Amino acid sequence: MTKSDPEFLARLTRESLEAEKRFIGNIASRLGRSVTGPAPVHPYRGAPDFWTAFELGIEDKIERFMENWRAAGGYPERIASMSELPEAIYRIAKEQHARSTIRQNLPELERLELASVLPELSHHAWNGGDPEDSLDICEQSDIGIVLADHAVAYTGTIVVTSSADKGRSVSLLPNVLVAVIPAERMLTRLGEAMKEIASVPAERFPAGAHFISGPSRSSDIENDLTIGVHGPGAAYALIVG
Amino acid sequence: MSKPQGFNVKERAKSALQDEFLIDAVKFTTERLKNGKKAATAEHGNWEEWRERGRQIRAHTVAHLDYYLSRFIENARAQGVHVHFASEGKDAARIAMDIAKHRGAKSVVKSKSMVSEEVHINEAFEKIGIESIESDLGEYIIQLANEPPSHIIIPAIHKNRRQIAELLSKEAGETLPPETKVLAGFARRKLRDKFLEADIGLTGCNFGIAETGTVVIFENEGNARMVSTVPKIQITLMGMERLIPSWDDLEVMATLLPRSATGQRMTMYMSGITGPRREEDGDGPEEMHIIIVDNGRSLQLGDPDFQELLNCIRCGACLNACPVYRHIGGHSYPGTYSGPIGAVLTPALNKNAEEWHDIANASSLCGACYEACPVKIPLHDMLVYLRNRKVERGVTAPGEKMAMKGFKMLMGNHAWFEHAVKAGQLGQKLLVRDGVIKSRIGPLGGWTAYRHIPALPGKSFREQWTKLSSEAEKSFKPMADEMKSRMEKIVQERTKGGHRA
Numbered sequence: 001m002t003k004s005d006p007e008f009l010a011r012l013t014r015e016s017l018e019a020e021k022r023f024i025g026n027i028a029s030r031l032g033r034s035v036t037g038p039a040p041v042h043p044y045r046g047a048p049d050f051w052t053a054f055e056l057g058i059e060d061k062i063e064r065f066m067e068n069w070r071a072a073g074g075y076p077e078r079i080a081s082m083s084e085l086p087e088a089i090y091r092i093a094k095e096q097h098a099r100s101t102i103r104q105n106l107p108e109l110e111r112l113e114l115a116s117v118l119p120e121l122s123h124h125a126w127n128g129g130d131p132e133d134s135l136d137i138c139e140q141s142d143i144g145i146v147l148a149d150h151a152v153a154y155t156g157t158i159v160v161t162s163s164a165d166k167g168r169s170v171s172l173l174p175n176v177l178v179a180v181i182p183a184e185r186m187l188t189r190l191g192e193a194m195k196e197i198a199s200v201p202a203e204r205f206p207a208g209a210h211f212i213s214g215p216s217r218s219s220d221i222e223n224d225l226t227i228g229v230h231g232p233g234a235a236y237a238l239i240v241g
Numbered sequence: 242m243s244k245p246q247g248f249n250v251k252e253r254a255k256s257a258l259q260d261e262f263l264i265d266a267v268k269f270t271t272e273r274l275k276n277g278k279k280a281a282t283a284e285h286g287n288w289e290e291w292r293e294r295g296r297q298i299r300a301h302t303v304a305h306l307d308y309y310l311s312r313f314i315e316n317a318r319a320q321g322v323h324v325h326f327a328s329e330g331k332d333a334a335r336i337a338m339d340i341a342k343h344r345g346a347k348s349v350v351k352s353k354s355m356v357s358e359e360v361h362i363n364e365a366f367e368k369i370g371i372e373s374i375e376s377d378l379g380e381y382i383i384q385l386a387n388e389p390p391s392h393i394i395i396p397a398i399h400k401n402r403r404q405i406a407e408l409l410s411k412e413a414g415e416t417l418p419p420e421t422k423v424l425a426g427f428a429r430r431k432l433r434d435k436f437l438e439a440d441i442g443l444t445g446c447n448f449g450i451a452e453t454g455t456v457v458i459f460e461n462e463g464n465a466r467m468v469s470t471v472p473k474i475q476i477t478l479m480g481m482e483r484l485i486p487s488w489d490d491l492e493v494m495a496t497l498l499p500r501s502a503t504g505q506r507m508t509m510y511m512s513g514i515t516g517p518r519r520e521e522d523g524d525g526p527e528e529m530h531i532i533i534v535d536n537g538r539s540l541q542l543g544d545p546d547f548q549e550l551l552n553c554i555r556c557g558a559c560l561n562a563c564p565v566y567r568h569i570g571g572h573s574y575p576g577t578y579s580g581p582i583g584a585v586l587t588p589a590l591n592k593n594a595e596e597w598h599d600i601a602n603a604s605s606l607c608g609a610c611y612e613a614c615p616v617k618i619p620l621h622d623m624l625v626y627l628r629n630r631k632v633e634r635g636v637t638a639p640g641e642k643m644a645m646k647g648f649k650m651l652m653g654n655h656a657w658f659e660h661a662v663k664a665g666q667l668g669q670k671l672l673v674r675d676g677v678i679k680s681r682i683g684p685l686g687g688w689t690a691y692r693h694i695p696a697l698p699g700k701s702f703r704e705q706w707t708k709l710s711s712e713a714e715k716s717f718k719p720m721a722d723e724m725k726s727r728m729e730k731i732v733q734e735r736t737k738g739g740h741r742a
Contacts, residue, residue, distance in 0.1 A: 013323070016325055016326065022326075023326040023481075024310060030540075030542035031306065031542055037308065040301070040304075043301075044294060045487060046489030046492060047493055048290050050290070127523065131523040134524070135524060156506065157507055162525060168524050189492070190495055191489065191492035195488070195489070198487065198489070202316070205515055206515065207518050210510065211495075211507070211513075212510055213508065213511075220378040220395060220397050221397075221405055221424055224402075226378070226421055229378055230463040231462065231466065231509070
């Protein structure tokens with residue numbers, strides 16, 4: 001397969017700019033405007049005020065998150081410190097008959113030194129520099145380990161964003177997801193996580209921002225719940241601290 | 242695509258009503274979703290305030306659609322997206338095929354997209370020899386059956402597990418038992434291979450965030466994530482009205498959509514995709530195209546009766562609430578969208594007066610759809626506007642037209658009216674049994690095919706009026722001033738079309 005030809009893309013761009021004028025012009029004229037005006041005042045932005053004032057204490061947040069994660073079919077656990085992580089991962093690997101892990105290429109996860117602490121499993125780290133290989137390894141790994149950017153207590157959601165070191169595939173392709181959540185990253189409302197994401201400047205904005213609330217599921221066959229249809233069927237949330 | 246046969250909604254409904262499994266499955270599923278929504282909204286609390294905020298955001302965005310769409314396009318382009326415009330469905334298909342042909346693509350994997358059903362993208366790809374595979378489990382099943390979706394959220398609602406096992410066995414080349422786990426396991430393996438070998442991933446779009454040019458997709462299975470992670474090229478089809486101004490507004494939509502659709506606090510996945518992979522990223526598409534589709538939507542803009550249709554967030558709650566949908570199922574509706582939203586949207590998008598005649602009648606005007614709608618679209622009012630326009634354009638059924646003409650004549654002449662009532666009181670004696678008319682013959686046949694008509698009372702309302710009015714006078718109390726002014730205010734504020742936003 002070839003890359004798209006620059007000339008082809010240039011033609012599409014020309015056509016797009018032409019069509020845009022007509023397309024937006026038509027919308028404006030249907031709305032009774034001859035030209036599109038400046039930014040309108042948006043008086044209803046975001047959640048109602050009573051909601052944005054809602055905030056839980058840290059223990060309540062953790063409790064609520066665990067309740068929601070469990071209700072969605074996931075396995076929440078709380079551990080005291082990062083040093084207990086390898087043991088938890090070992091236990092999960094046994095439970096799930098897993099033989100291999102792939103993790104985001106982050107210093108917090110590298111410091112776990114999984115290869116030397118858990119030599120009975122094979123371990124990999126995501127390598128954005130070698131995309132084909134990384135995708136293959138990810139596809140064949142049993143456990144994907146990610147560090148959550150944020151977590152949201154009210155909905156039982158973790159947020160992972162993509163980068164060179166944080167492949168989207170790590171939280172998607174393996175059968176088992178292990179999400180590590182430092183307690184201080186636990187938020188109350190979805191809106192708080194969205195604010196964090198929106199505040200990232202355009203030049204550093206992540207291509208993928210994924211909100212994950214449990215294992216992959218479907219009820220398309222006679223309303224019968226099926227877990228692990230395309231994404232991970234077992235989702236562990238390890239809250240640290 | 243095979244659908245239940247029949248020229249109009251009555252015939253299609255009749256064929257659907259003969260399918261016992263369909264009736265049970267639709268009832269069961271809609272009941273489950275409806276109860277789920279009820280529980281989820283009650284648990285969350287303050288639902289009316291959330292609904293109102295959802296309505297405000299959507300109405301505001303649509304009222305300033307030219308501005309927000311321009312921002313979205315500008316920000317998406319800045320992140321490297323190729324943006325395209327399709328005035329009609331066939332334009333969207335042409336652009337997608339243009340890209341696929343240029344790249345020499347052999348296969349496309351798709352996640353759920355109602356717009357793609359509108360533009361018949363699968364057929365377009367197949368025509369030029371490109372395999373196009375649905376990856377949502379329900380969509381995959383009905384694609385194998387060569388049928389369109391019958392419910393916006395649960396597309397294979399009408400298939401039982403034996404039928405599904407049969408379809409998947411044919412695909413597997415071996416007999417699979419009708420067990421959910423086995424069937425889903427087969428689909429997972431089969432589709433995993435398809436994801437890995439596909440040249441193009443095609444997605445829909447629940448919301449486009451104007452401030453960052455982000456495409457937001459809600460799902461439970463993870464197939465939309467696969468489609469937007471593994472293939473080298475991503476094409477996203479987006480209805481032109483899918484926008485919200487900001488990420489702050491996404492919190493409101495994320496509160497309303499999953500709860501209204503399936504009663505979930507949140508779908509298992511919500512992905513915000515902003516442009517193709519960054520240069521140093523190891524996955525995500527290398528090239529990303531967004532095709533913005535009009536296909537009849539702009540006709541609703543500036544139309545005071547129908548602009549609010551564009552506020553729809555495609556949750557399917559109105560289907561689950563609708564007594565008509567719950568009886569006849571999705572295939573009885575023409576076009577891509579079924580239920581109350583489909584009854585209004587299909588003719589609106591097609592500007593087809595003939596279809597107005599047909600589908601606007603498939604409603605009891607009970608208002609359950611409005612009650613269920615998370616952004617408060619007055620669908621039942623719109624059905625009345627549709628019927629209105631259909632009468633204005635003269636596409637009413639001949640019998641109904643004649644009845645209306647007769648009604649006008651009788652109402653215009655006091656003496657004729659009294660004679661007619663007397664004639665009715667006498668004439669019905671042949672037909673009344675147990676106080677109702679059940680006969681399906683003559684001019685009343687269209688009514689009595691579905692319901693009984695109460696017999697005319699021995700004395701007409703008019704004949705009883707003298708007695709009734711004196712009784713009513715005695716109990717009459719004038720409306721309190723406070724209530725009166727409140728009612729007047731409500732009437733005043735009820736402006737149509739979201740121009741207030």
